[in-house]
Amino acid sequence: MAPSEKDNKSELATAKPEMKKDSKKKQEVEEELSEEDQQLKDSLEAIVEKLNAPDVASYDSSLDQLKKYLRESTSSMTAIPKPLVFLQPHYTILTELYDKWTDKKLKSKFADILSILGSSNKKMDALKYRLLSSEADTAEWGHEYVRHLALEIGEEYGERLEKTEATDDLLKLALEIVPFFLEHNGEADAVDLLLEIEGIENLPDYVDKNTYSRVCLYMVSCVPLLAPPDDLAFLKTAYKIYLANNELPQALALAIRLDDEKLISNVFTATEDVSVWRQLGFILARQNSSFKHENQDIQEIISNLKLSEYFKYLVKELNLLDPKVPEDYYKSHLENSRFGESASSVDSAKQNLASNFVNAFINLGYSNDKIITEDENKSYIYKTKGSGMLSTTASIGSIYQWDSSDGLQEADKFLYSNEDEIKAGALLAMGIASNGVHDDVEASFVLLKDYVTSQSKYLRVASIIGLGISFAGSQNEAILELLIPVIADQSTSLEIVSIAALSLGHIFVGTSNGEIASTILQVFLERDLSDFSSKWVKLLSLGLGLLYIGCYDSIEEAVETISAIEHPIAQSLQVLVTVCAFAGTGNVLQIQKLLSLCLSKTEDEEKEESDEEKTEEEKSKSSVDDEDVDMVDAEKKDEDEKKDDSEETKKSEFKKDDNLQAYAVLGVAMIAMGEEIGQDMVLRHFGHLMHYGNPVIRRAVPLAMGLVSASDPQMKVYDTLSRYSHDQDIDVAANAIFSMGVVGAGTNNARLSQLLRQLASYYVKSPDCLFNVRLSQGLLHLGKGTLSLNPFNTDRQILSKVNLASLLTTSVLFLNPKDFVLSDSHYLLYYLSSAIHPRMLVTVDEDLNPVKVNVRVGQAVDTVGQAGKPKTITGWVTQETPVLLSYGERAELENDEYISFASALEGIVILKKNPDYVELES
Numbered sequence: 001m002a003p004s005e006k007d008n009k010s011e012l013a014t015a016k017p018e019m020k021k022d023s024k025k026k027q028e029v030e031e032e033l034s035e036e037d038q039q040l041k042d043s044l045e046a047i048v049e050k051l052n053a054p055d056v057a058s059y060d061s062s063l064d065q066l067k068k069y070l071r072e073s074t075s076s077m078t079a080i081p082k083p084l085v086f087l088q089p090h091y092t093i094l095t096e097l098y099d100k101w102t103d104k105k106l107k108s109k110f111a112d113i114l115s116i117l118g119s120s121n122k123k124m125d126a127l128k129y130r131l132l133s134s135e136a137d138t139a140e141w142g143h144e145y146v147r148h149l150a151l152e153i154g155e156e157y158g159e160r161l162e163k164t165e166a167t168d169d170l171l172k173l174a175l176e177i178v179p180f181f182l183e184h185n186g187e188a189d190a191v192d193l194l195l196e197i198e199g200i201e202n203l204p205d206y207v208d209k210n211t212y213s214r215v216c217l218y219m220v221s222c223v224p225l226l227a228p229p230d231d232l233a234f235l236k237t238a239y240k241i242y243l244a245n246n247e248l249p250q251a252l253a254l255a256i257r258l259d260d261e262k263l264i265s266n267v268f269t270a271t272e273d274v275s276v277w278r279q280l281g282f283i284l285a286r287q288n289s290s291f292k293h294e295n296q297d298i299q300e301i302i303s304n305l306k307l308s309e310y311f312k313y314l315v316k317e318l319n320l321l322d323p324k325v326p327e328d329y330y331k332s333h334l335e336n337s338r339f340g341e342s343a344s345s346v347d348s349a350k351q352n353l354a355s356n357f358v359n360a361f362i363n364l365g366y367s368n369d370k371i372i373t374e375d376e377n378k379s380y381i382y383k384t385k386g387s388g389m390l391s392t393t394a395s396i397g398s399i400y401q402w403d404s405s406d407g408l409q410e411a412d413k414f415l416y417s418n419e420d421e422i423k424a425g426a427l428l429a430m431g432i433a434s435n436g437v438h439d440d441v442e443a444s445f446v447l448l449k450d451y452v453t454s455q456s457k458y459l460r461v462a463s464i465i466g467l468g469i470s471f472a473g474s475q476n477e478a479i480l481e482l483l484i485p486v487i488a489d490q491s492t493s494l495e496i497v498s499i500a501a502l503s504l505g506h507i508f509v510g511t512s513n514g515e516i517a518s519t520i521l522q523v524f525l526e527r528d529l530s531d532f533s534s535k536w537v538k539l540l541s542l543g544l545g546l547l548y549i550g551c552y553d554s555i556e557e558a559v560e561t562i563s564a565i566e567h568p569i570a571q572s573l574q575v576l577v578t579v580c581a582f583a584g585t586g587n588v589l590q591i592q593k594l595l596s597l598c599l600s601k602t603e604d605e606e607k608e609e610s611d612e613e614k615t616e617e618e619k620s621k622s623s624v625d626d627e628d629v630d631m632v633d634a635e636k637k638d639e640d641e642k643k644d645d646s647e648e649t650k651k652s653e654f655k656k657d658d659n660l661q662a663y664a665v666l667g668v669a670m671i672a673m674g675e676e677i678g679q680d681m682v683l684r685h686f687g688h689l690m691h692y693g694n695p696v697i698r699r700a701v702p703l704a705m706g707l708v709s710a711s712d713p714q715m716k717v718y719d720t721l722s723r724y725s726h727d728q729d730i731d732v733a734a735n736a737i738f739s740m741g742v743v744g745a746g747t748n749n750a751r752l753s754q755l756l757r758q759l760a761s762y763y764v765k766s767p768d769c770l771f772n773v774r775l776s777q778g779l780l781h782l783g784k785g786t787l788s789l790n791p792f793n794t795d796r797q798i799l800s801k802v803n804l805a806s807l808l809t810t811s812v813l814f815l816n817p818k819d820f821v822l823s824d825s826h827y828l829l830y831y832l833s834s835a836i837h838p839r840m841l842v843t844v845d846e847d848l849n850p851v852k853v854n855v856r857v858g859q860a861v862d863t864v865g866q867a868g869k870p871k872t873i874t875g876w877v878t879q880e881t882p883v884l885l886s887y888g889e890r891a892e893l894e895n896d897e898y899i900s901f902a903s904a905l906e907g908i909v910i911l912k913k914n915p916d917y918v919e920l921e922s
Contacts, residue, residue, distance in 0.1 A: 040069070041086045044066070045090070047066050051063075051094070066113055070083050084117065087117055094110075094114060095114060098111065112130075115128075115129035115130040119144075127173075143184060146177055146180055150174070150193045154196035157170050157197045174193055174199060178190045178193065178203070181193070187211060190203070191203070195222075204237060212241050212244075216242060218864055219234045220235070220238055220254070221862075227587070242254065248267050248270060248276055251267050251270075252267045256284070257798055264291055265291075267280060268293065274295075274297075277295065278910055281302045282907060283902070286794070287802070288472055288473035289473070304436045305438075307402045307436075308365065313850055314842055323370045324362050324781075326359055326774070329777055349384050350767050351767070352383040353392060353771075355774065356371070356380065356391065356392040358777060359371050361775075361778030361781070363398075363784075364783045366399065367403050372399060373410075387421060387827060390424045391829075392425065393411075394429045396411050396425075397435075402433075408430050411429035411430045412430075412447075414426035420456045420458045427462040427466050428463075428465055428827060428830060430443075430470070431444055431465065448467050448470075449463075452464060452467075452482055457496075464496070467483070468503025468831070469833050472509065473834075474507060476507060480507075480515070487516075487519050487523060488522065490526065490527065494531050494536045494540070495534075498538075501516075502542055502831075504516050506546060506806070508547055509547070510548070510801040512554045513547055518561075521558070521561050521565075523540065524562075524567075524569070524570075525564065525565060529566070532567055535819040538812055538819075539828075541572070542809060542812050544558070545577050545580040546808070549581070550801060552582050552587075555577055558577055559578070575660055575663045579663060579664070579666065580808075582667075583670040583671060584673055584804070585671060590667075590671055591672060594667045594668050597660065661694070661696050661700070665704045668682050673707065673708045674799060679708055682704075683709075686705055695729060698732050699735055700735075700815060702739040706741075709742075710745060710789040711742075711743070711839075713743050718740055718744065726762070730768070734768055734817045737759060737772040737776055738814055738817075740752060740756065740780075742789060745789040746781075746783060747887075748785035756773055756776055756780065760774075771822060786884060787836050788839040789803070793906065795890065795904035796860075802835075803837070806831055806832050806833070806835035810832045813825075841883050841885055842907070843910075851898075853893065854879070855879060855883060855905060856873060857883055857890075858876030859873060859875050859888055861873060873890045876892075890904070892905065893911075899911065899912050899913075
């Protein structure tokens, strides 16, 4: 017997038992079928035989029968309907039959059935046959089939895009499916389907009053997870839906996020109700908006003229009117100093200055205190010296913040002083007192503008900073005309130019103003390159960056111009502009780029490596003893030395800008701060950067942690910062201490307060760190616990560009703490004023008079995609308004007695009596 025949016989022998097993299994399955199932199977096979028969007349009725069996079949959630199971073995025969048929009507009917069979087939033919069928009702086959079809539509759309084929039929079919999803609580499926086929703009045509709120909630929640331009498309679509359904506060919130004045105007024109206008005005006022309304009453609200009045009502109701002194919060008797003296007993000009800052922070907005307003001789000013007198006098502005009329009056008394520092402090106080508050007169502008061209450096600097703080976010053209010549003038010192650029950055934040951007870039292109080694260039760069906050679609031109700068600063400037542009977007790709920048080596590290390489080369050269080689080596050595000298002179001219990595670290925090999961992720990254980063990165990490968690005192964050506050690098420790204040700002957190008291004892012999401890204690008790630094508002939907610009400015000042805040430029710390706002809920009636109602205040719960009407808060406590809202908290009205004009109970909320309310009898 041939070997091949033997092999075949052996294969057959081994195959026979397996075949027997399979046939046995089939028999068992057949035996297991109930009488009813067997009957169904026989009926379906009979229909298949009829369709295979040459009798064309019976095809139509056979298809109807088959459709009836498929539609009427039921199954458990985990099992495939039995008709589909019984018909699967015949699927190939049926598809071959379909290809043979010629009657279009019959083929359409047949394709409808094959599409259902294809949905349970591995070949994924459901979409193929659905497109071949002209049967009207796709949704009649049920939810599971429609979801399967949506999946195939998405995959097919991607394949066709790659092949550049037409996709109109897919869009048409998707729009047939969308109404079914919306009617059956599948809002997320409808939105996802339209996202995949780039047809989200069609959604407003299909939502109604019952579905729009859930659809929009899901869409808005998706925005931080989407890449451009899908994120903007989602916001615009949700805006249209809210506007069409007369949900104007939500529509306004999205218009603010889109930063489109035309959309904001459309929200106001959508109603004639003055109460609604007022509520919209309060929402805009919170953003320091530059929007102008023709109605004078509404414009006053937008201009924050009523903010001080409501804030003072809040603190009166909370019984916080009694002024406090720094010692009330230092609690020196609790400090345990290793050196036998408490930190408060250290009496120096620097500590007196710190106390004045703390006094300003804790009494901010109250218009009274025990140190400044009660000291008639003003001796507290003379306990400091030099620029300390400027900062001390400027603290008057913080105490009168938002109360511009009284604040300007109080500051005016100091304008007649003989010392330039005190006069400058008065000018800065005027700017701080009128921060975000504007009327027709614009008194702060009238008083400050004349000093912009003063011969005195202090008066000039203070007036420019004052204008920047007072008009932050206002886009005031008069100040633009005033400060642009200051920046463009090459004879002006870089310090004045940089502060002018920074102030314009605050005033025109997030506008990508071409005139200011080109003027600042001109300074980089025309100024002597040696100027860029100055510390002030940081503020010049930051002024440019602030213009582009949130404007990632309009930075290309600026980035191109920056690349033309022949100086290493170009790279760090490029990074700063980019991180500002993507702030709050949660863009993962940008975060990855910034983290990779943190891996690059600094100039010092590169120098060390090159020195090591040189020594190794020299060792290898010395081992060669040939005379001729020595001659050549000597000549080469001379040439190399000349080259090295020329390279070193170049390097000394263009020193590498190490701020690049510091900006990258801050950028990671800024981009991730809009999204909770991203925030948690970057906090872990910061831990790695702290372990393995160079000194530049390590100094920036605590600041970034403060930036991403402002006024959100999570234990994991402030405990980590507490560890860093004992770091060997004193700059890292100083920054960590300040960030502890930013993290706990306005919360009165008891644990943080204790940690800061311990640090005051620990650093009693270190003036710089002790200064920062005091600043942090002031921030922790900001406004006696009524204020916040968190830049998000309106139920965390809107990121305030003005608030973020202030926080970023403060963080950049601390990148090298001894350059600014810990030297003689501490007055720059007042740029933080624009980030401070009350964390209050004040309810008023339609005439804007305060009204007390009961509200439930609890931790906000994410209800996206949840069925029914889930609770939006948890662990609530019922309180009477006005109340304070902490980070992550949400408020709800206790009952239906009042109707709110606002979508989120936050800030100042207008209520009206509910005409349908019936009080329940107890």
